[in-house]
Amino acid sequence: MFSRSRPLLRLLAEIPADVAVVKRAFHATPSRAKAQLLDGKRISREILTELRSEIDAWHAIGRKKPHLSVVLVGNNPASLSYVGNKLKAAKSAGITSETIRLPESISQSDLLSLLESLNTNRNVDGILVQFPLPPHISERAVCDTVSPQKDVDGFHVESMGHLCQGKEGFYPCTPLGIMELLKRSGVDTFGKNAVVCGRSKNVGMPTAMLMHADGCGDATTTICHRHTPNKQMRAFVGLADILITAVGQPGLITADMVRDGVVVVDVGITRRFDSAKNAFVLKGDVDFEGVSQKASFITPVPGGVGPMTVCMLIKNTFTAARKLRGYKEREAAEESISDYDREIRTTIRLDNAQHQQHRSGIELYDQFDQQPHFVTNT
Numbered sequence: 001m002f003s004r005s006r007p008l009l010r011l012l013a014e015i016p017a018d019v020a021v022v023k024r025a026f027h028a029t030p031s032r033a034k035a036q037l038l039d040g041k042r043i044s045r046e047i048l049t050e051l052r053s054e055i056d057a058w059h060a061i062g063r064k065k066p067h068l069s070v071v072l073v074g075n076n077p078a079s080l081s082y083v084g085n086k087l088k089a090a091k092s093a094g095i096t097s098e099t100i101r102l103p104e105s106i107s108q109s110d111l112l113s114l115l116e117s118l119n120t121n122r123n124v125d126g127i128l129v130q131f132p133l134p135p136h137i138s139e140r141a142v143c144d145t146v147s148p149q150k151d152v153d154g155f156h157v158e159s160m161g162h163l164c165q166g167k168e169g170f171y172p173c174t175p176l177g178i179m180e181l182l183k184r185s186g187v188d189t190f191g192k193n194a195v196v197c198g199r200s201k202n203v204g205m206p207t208a209m210l211m212h213a214d215g216c217g218d219a220t221t222t223i224c225h226r227h228t229p230n231k232q233m234r235a236f237v238g239l240a241d242i243l244i245t246a247v248g249q250p251g252l253i254t255a256d257m258v259r260d261g262v263v264v265v266d267v268g269i270t271r272r273f274d275s276a277k278n279a280f281v282l283k284g285d286v287d288f289e290g291v292s293q294k295a296s297f298i299t300p301v302p303g304g305v306g307p308m309t310v311c312m313l314i315k316n317t318f319t320a321a322r323k324l325r326g327y328k329e330r331e332a333a334e335e336s337i338s339d340y341d342r343e344i345r346t347t348i349r350l351d352n353a354q355h356q357q358h359r360s361g362i363e364l365y366d367q368f369d370q371q372p373h374f375v376t377n378t
């Protein structure tokens with residue numbers, strides 16, 4: 001009687017036994033496979049090794065090693081740790097560096113004068129002023145005093161303009177690091193739903209910018225921030241194929257909020273005292289244990305985005321050195337284009353041709369002229 005009124009069931013009953021077993025096994029699996037790690041530590045080591053060989057080759061033909069000047073105001077323990085990582089990475093890639101340590105009480109005008117002198121110092125290729133700064137100093141004034149040619153952080157208003165316009169320039173290290181991490185881990189962003197939580201000028205905003213940009217992430221990108229109602233945020237996060245959180249709030253993202261197979265990039269770093277371990281531990285924004293049961297890829301904290309930020313800084317410093325010297329060579333030879341520019345343009349053409357294979361015919365007409373440099377920097 002059942003089989004007569006419900007033909008579908010009769011059909012199912014006819015499925016060979018081995019297929020039915022496979023089907024049941026799939027649905028009844030008690031615990032899902034764990035996500036694959038987006039291993040920033042390993043990938044950043046790979047990149048630093050590549051940079052090392054490029055920098056060695058550059059140095060071997062008589063050029064000075066690239067030089068990074070780091071300015072550190074005060075004694076913030078997190079800043080000391082991050083700057084330490086940056087200097088270590090510089091050394092491993094064959095970049096020389098110096099840390100200029102200044103007291104918390106330094107005036108803004110003294111700090112700006114120091115930056116002016118670094119701007120004109122021919123031995124300096126890249127300048128980084130570690131944030132946060134004490135409240136009496138304007139971070140914007142500091143960013144805009146660093147010469148755009150040496151702005152390896154990508155925080156100068158001119159660099160930000162280039163990023164927003166899709167022009168060649170220095171892009172901030174964390175967004176670059178995220179794009180590189182996804183690319184090298186085989187995560188395709190093209191046409192996907194990306195959700196960025198956090199809209200800071202140095203991380204959230206530029207990350208969303210690269211994620212959505214033509215010729216770069218090409219994702220449909222949503223930014224959630226402090227004024228996004230909780231219910232809305234849940235709705236957006238639930239739609240994300242790629243979720244990037246840069247908020248600094250442990251436990252913000254839990255397993256019930258994300259969809260199966262989501263790619264999770266956790267930029268949050270909060271230092272918390274763990275009484276069981278009797279030590280400070282680093283926490284991301286994501287409940288790693290829970291979310292990694294549903295995600296296809298996930299970054300650990302530490303060992304995810306942090307090391308990628310550091311190696312992109314080294315990459316930007318090498319780029320700054322090549323450009324600074326390139327321009328000098330061009331002046332000397334009165335050429336209209338430096339070897340470096342020529343090399344970059346060739347690379348863009350090749351990469352862009354590959355990228356365009358994804359595109360539909362209508363979109364093909366003017367991509368090269370509009371968006372070349374995203375490819376260069378990712």
Ligand SMILES: Nc1nc(=O)c2c([nH]1)NC[C@@H]1CN(c3ccc(C(=O)N[C@@H](CCC(=O)O)C(=O)O)cc3)C=[N+]21
Nearest residue numbers: 081082085129130131132153302303304306307309310
């Ligand atoms: N002008 C400026 N440029 C920056 O790029 C900049 C800044 N100011 N201020 C602070 C943020 C944060 N940031 C990090 C760098 C390295 C790690 C890093 O190496 N993290 C390790 C662990 C670090 C640790 O153990 O303390 C990891 O995640 O595995 C993290 C965060 C750069 N920032």
